[in-house]
Amino acid sequence: xxxxxxxARRPVPAQLQKVWRIESGLGVVRSLDVKAMCTLYDVKPxxxxxxxxxxxxxxxxxWWHAYGDAIPEWFELYVGLEAVASHQRRYDEALIPxxxxxxxxxxxxxxxxLTRSDEERDRLxxxxxxxxxxxxxxxxxxxxxxxxxxxxxxxxxxxxxxxxAAQLNHLLVVGALPNVSxxxxxxxxxxxxxxxxxxxxxxxxxxxxRNTPEPPIVYCESLTGALYLDRPxxxxxxxxxxAGLTALALDEGQSRHMIGKIAAEVHHG
Numbered sequence: 001x002x003x004x005x006x007x008a009r010r011p012v013p014a015q016l017q018k019v020w021r022i023e024s025g026l027g028v029v030r031s032l033d034v035k036a037m038c039t040l041y042d043v044k045p046x047x048x049x050x051x052x053x054x055x056x057x058x059x060x061x062x063w064w065h066a067y068g069d070a071i072p073e074w075f076e077l078y079v080g081l082e083a084v085a086s087h088q089r090r091y092d093e094a095l096i097p098x099x100x101x102x103x104x105x106x107x108x109x110x111x112x113x114l115t116r117s118d119e120e121r122d123r124l125x126x127x128x129x130x131x132x133x134x135x136x137x138x139x140x141x142x143x144x145x146x147x148x149x150x151x152x153x154x155x156x157x158x159x160x161x162x163x164x165a166a167q168l169n170h171l172l173v174v175g176a177l178p179n180v181s182x183x184x185x186x187x188x189x190x191x192x193x194x195x196x197x198x199x200x201x202x203x204x205x206x207x208x209x210r211n212t213p214e215p216p217i218v219y220c221e222s223l224t225g226a227l228y229l230d231r232p233x234x235x236x237x238x239x240x241x242x243a244g245l246t247a248l249a250l251d252e253g254q255s256r257h258m259i260g261k262i263a264a265e266v267h268h269g
Contacts, residue, residue: 031052038052074226082134084206086143086205087143088201088202088203089147090145090199091147091200092149094150095156095158096149096153096158097147099132099135100174100182101132102166103129105164106125135174135179136177140206144179144180145180145181148183148185148194148245150187150194151184152187154258155262161267165266168262169263171259172256172260181252182252182259183246183249183250184258185245185250192248193245194241194244197238197241199220199221200218200241201218202217202218203216216235
């Protein structure tokens, strides 16, 4: 399991300016810098490899830095990982996933989050919409996105009926992208592994110039923090959950039909 917070060890004076520049996000971080920082902070070997991989694949400051402290520290790591992942598999139990949300739906969701002001809510929505650009980017190639959404998330009205109808129709549009697969887990599936696991994302990374890619990561979010899971036993458990979900979910064609049917019912009231 990844720890977002890193145990502190005071650098020697000669290192202070270098450490400050890295931690402040000023300039590009080299792989050598990442390894040195990981040594300084006693970071676990498995996390060192993933962070070095991020450094080699992201040569410029991430777009999300422009939003300052609007992104919680525990989520900023995920945004960076998401930006370089080549494959996402995610299961959503209660809501439409952020990468597939419309502006109206996202605004309605954040009205029920513990935000401090309307301005903060608007910034969070903009961040969510900005993240969606990775699905249609050209360089690096857009990631493959496989989503399984529980039928209950489609039936739950978020915002107005018009907002919900627009959101469901948006799923049909995004689901037509060649790199996106959207499937529905029907209520008729009954009790399943996902009901216990809850919403999660499995991120896989490209190999780049390395012989083997970085190990995948499972991300699980809560209201005030998140878990980053990368131990073999944890990954194996979620692979089992994912296999169970894919076996129970409708295929893409059946899912499009269900989404379209629900959208029509919502639209006509």
